[in-house]
Amino acid sequence: MSLILPTVPTSARMLDGVAGDLIAVLEQVPGALAPARSVVLVVVDGLGAIQLRAHAGHARHLVAGVGKKDVAYSVFPTTTAAALTSLVTGVAPGMHGLVGYRVLDSSRDRLVNVLSGWETDGIDPLIWQPQPTIFEQVTARGHRAFAVGMQEYARSGFTRATLRGAEFFGAQSAEDRVRLAYQLATDNPGSLTYCYLPEVDKAGHRHGVDSGEWIAALEEVDHALAVTPPKHVGVLITADHGMVDVPAHRHIVLDHGDARLDGVRHIGGEPRMLHVYLEPDTAVDVVSRNWRTESDGDADVLTRAEAISSGVYGSVVTADAAARIGDLVVISRGNKAFYDGTAKDQRSRGMIGQHGALTPEERQVPYIRRGAFSTTAL
Numbered sequence: 585m586s587l588i589l590p591t592v593p594t595s596a597r598m599l600d601g602v603a604g605d606l607i608a609v610l611e612q613v614p615g616a617l618a619p620a621r622s623v624v625l626v627v628v629d630g631l632g633a634i635q636l637r638a639h640a641g642h643a644r645h646l647v648a649g650v651g652k653k654d655v656a657y658s659v660f661p662t663t664t665a666a667a668l669t670s671l672v673t674g675v676a677p678g679m680h681g682l683v684g685y686r687v688l689d690s691s692r693d694r695l696v697n698v699l700s701g702w703e704t705d706g707i708d709p710l711i712w713q714p715q716p717t718i719f720e721q722v723t724a725r726g727h728r729a730f731a732v733g734m735q736e737y738a739r740s741g742f743t744r745a746t747l748r749g750a751e752f753f754g755a756q757s758a759e760d761r762v763r764l765a766y767q768l769a770t771d772n773p774g775s776l777t778y779c780y781l782p783e784v785d786k787a788g789h790r791h792g793v794d795s796g797e798w799i800a801a802l803e804e805v806d807h808a809l810a811v812t813p814p815k816h817v818g819v820l821i822t823a824d825h826g827m828v829d830v831p832a833h834r835h836i837v838l839d840h841g842d843a844r845l846d847g848v849r850h851i852g853g854e855p856r857m858l859h860v861y862l863e864p865d866t867a868v869d870v871v872s873r874n875w876r877t878e879s880d881g882d883a884d885v886l887t888r889a890e891a892i893s894s895g896v897y898g899s900v901v902t903a904d905a906a907a908r909i910g911d912l913v914v915i916s917r918g919n920k921a922f923y924d925g926t927a928k929d930q931r932s933r934g935m936i937g938q939h940g941a942l943t944p945e946e947r948q949v950p951y952i953r954r955g956a957f958s959t960t961a962l
Contacts, residue, residue, distance in 0.1 A: 592947075597616070603672060604674050606625060610727050618953075626820065629668075629780065629784065631784045631802070632946065633655045642806065645810040655950065656951040658825045663684065663857065664785070669745065673715040686854065688852060698712065702744075709742075717746060727774050728774070729751065730765070730772070730777040730778070731747045733752070733779075735755075737754075750778060766811065785827070788827045790935075819956075820954075821952040821954060828943060838926070847870070849862055849863045852910065857913070857940035859912075860914060882917060883915055884917065887912060888906065888911055916940070917943075
């Protein structure tokens, strides 16, 4: 079985191409973005382009002057660990190695969380994410680099994996973070500043897109980004992924006795994109056939070899990345989500907004230019 990827226009912007575009600006090389004295990259976690268009009335500053082509496409899986890392390294997950939310550490035969489990799961950011970040790349060229986010993220393992090379500054509110990012860009000509806004993603997971809480978070971010960028500063606003709501009746729970659990040792990934790791000497073709039969219409099921050869993780997949990909990769269709009902921890079943798969709602993200990058400034 081979996965037929959703159509992506040949001229489409890709999330893993953003780093190269920003470096070109700082190096004064003509490229996709207009010249600017300094650069600010704003990431609104979890804000898909489709959700933004559907709620344009609550985000009038964000959507002002934005057309249907102001879109980029995220990587696979459409999850924060994979997509943010691609955004700030300029390479696909097959190269940077963060190929899912929870993946197998084969050296210890255990699942590790590559978003929030660096310390508790004992994984080294320099080993698990070896690619140079955009911040390391620009500082090596003589530019300063800054990252503005929530203070509690300052020393996390994921920060060391993705933001190394940047000087970190914490600020509490979305507006404070944006203003601080703009100030850093103004005070440091030739610099790159990253500004992270997680409010929309958090509200979506807890309450769902369209909820009052999600709309309030979108309005908060929109208000923060209503601040006019300083002169000569180029601002690019994007996201790591979008989101779909998964109601409880769309949950597919794998309980004891389900044929899909036969021969399975670990289930990683996340509900909309599972990594299924098998017991040693288990016949992959037998288990994959079970999964495809039982999941017909609910998911695309690929073996590791099929997933790699399809290019879904990028054109190059390192040995380390390949070892973290499941023996089977299960990609949810529509708004379905898979859960291991035999696991002790069932907290993820409380999430409403989810992501990880390949729907347009998850893959399409905004690509909004402001300040010196604005199309009206060209």
